[in-house]
Amino acid sequence: GIQVEQSPPDLILQEGANSTLRCNFSDSVNNLQWFHQNPWGQLINLFYIPSGTKQNGRLSATTVATERYSLLYISSSQTTDSGVYFCAVSTGTASKLTFGTGTRLQVTL
Amino acid sequence: DVKVTQSSRYLVKRTGEKVFLECVQDMDHENMFWYRQDPGLGLRLIYFSYDVKMKEKGDIPEGYSVSREKKERFSLILESASTNQTSMYLCASSFHTPTGHYGYTFGSGTRLTVV
Numbered sequence: 452g453i454q455v456e457q458s459p460p461d462l463i464l465q466e467g468a469n470s471t472l473r474c475n476f477s478d479s480v481n482n483l484q485w486f487h488q489n490p491w492g493q494l495i496n497l498f499y500i501p502s503g504t505k506q507n508g509r510l511s512a513t514t515v516a517t518e519r520y521s522l523l524y525i526s527s528s529q530t531t532d533s534g535v536y537f538c539a540v541s542t543g544t545a546s547k548l549t550f551g552t553g554t555r556l557q558v559t560l
Numbered sequence: 561d562v563k564v565t566q567s568s569r570y571l572v573k574r575t576g577e578k579v580f581l582e583c584v585q586d587m588d589h590e591n592m593f594w595y596r597q598d599p600g601l602g603l604r605l606i607y608f609s610y611d612v613k614m615k616e617k618g619d620i621p622e623g624y625s626v627s628r629e630k631k632e633r634f635s636l637i638l639e640s641a642s643t644n645q646t647s648m649y650l651c652a653s654s655f656h657t658p659t660g661h662y663g664y665t666f667g668s669g670t671r672l673t674v675v
Contacts, residue, residue, distance in 0.1 A: 452619070455602075482662055492648065494666040537602060546591050546610075546654050546662040547618065550603040 453478045455551035457538055463557045464528050472523040472554045474538030482541040483514050484548065485523050489534045497523070497536075528558045563587075566651050566667040573674050579638040581670050583651030590655070591662070592634035594618075594626065597648040597669075609634055641674045648672075 454477040464470055476483070485497040498505050502516040509528075514521040525532055535555050539548035567582035585592065591610055595603040595618075605618030607626040615626050623645060627635045634653075638645055651667040 484662075484664065486664075486666075492669045494650065494652075496664055499663070539603075541662070546656060547593065547605055547608050548662075548664070549605070549619075550595075552600060552602040 453480070453540060453542055453549050455538055455540055455549055457536075457551035457554050459554060460552070461555045461557075463559065466529060466558055466560055468528050468558075469524070469526045470528060470556070472525070472536050472538075472556075474521040474523070474551055476519050476521075476538075476540050478519070478542060480516070480519075480540040480542055482546070482548070483521055484539050485512055485521070486537040486539060487532075487534055488537065488553075494537070525556075528556075530558045530560065532556060533558050564651055564653055564665050564667040566649075566670050568670050569668065571670055571672045573638075573641050573672065575642060575674055577638075577641050577674075579641050579672070579674075581636040581638075581649055581651075581672070583634045583636070583667055584632055585634075585653040585665070586632065587653060587655070587665065588631065589653035589665075590631075591653060592628065593652045593654070594624075594634065594636045595650045595652065596620070597650055603650060606636065643674050646672060646674045 456475045488494045498512040500512045504513045511524045535553040539550045564585045593608040594606045609628045625637045649670045654662045654664045
């Protein structure tokens, strides 16, 4: 099956700093999503981005499908950005997602 | 507010017990999923369902079964719980838009400990 690798595995930032999270995948995908899991365990969908660039406030994402990677940018980080960020993909007509192992982000004051 | 509700936040069961984890969604979604989350492994798909009475195995179905008798409810069953099934279990539902977007909503998870 498709492999999804995320880097870095852990990241510590001071409030106000910017960061880039990376997701590499091993095959062509028709669905790529970024999720944020808050410290209480709730997973929230951030972006649906199988290709191209999207922005939502301080967050933006870019997927280069031909090179099989996606980037999530966090600007002016806040403590509420802490948690785990997951990249997830699917192929073909299936809606089931394959998740990466996540990037754990801690934003400190 | 649309929701996926998991019946228990925390659960402790004994080895060999039959365990039921319940998930209910109120969004009329066709697709429902059960994942387990373990440190360093991300989320792994156990079973999923595209319709009532339909089920398909995910990546790690061994030791689990599922039931979907009604569209809004998807149950995960541990036939004989073992300590290696201690984990966080996450239920999700999804819809499919004409543009191919699968919108996912997750429940808040059930942390199961098998002793």
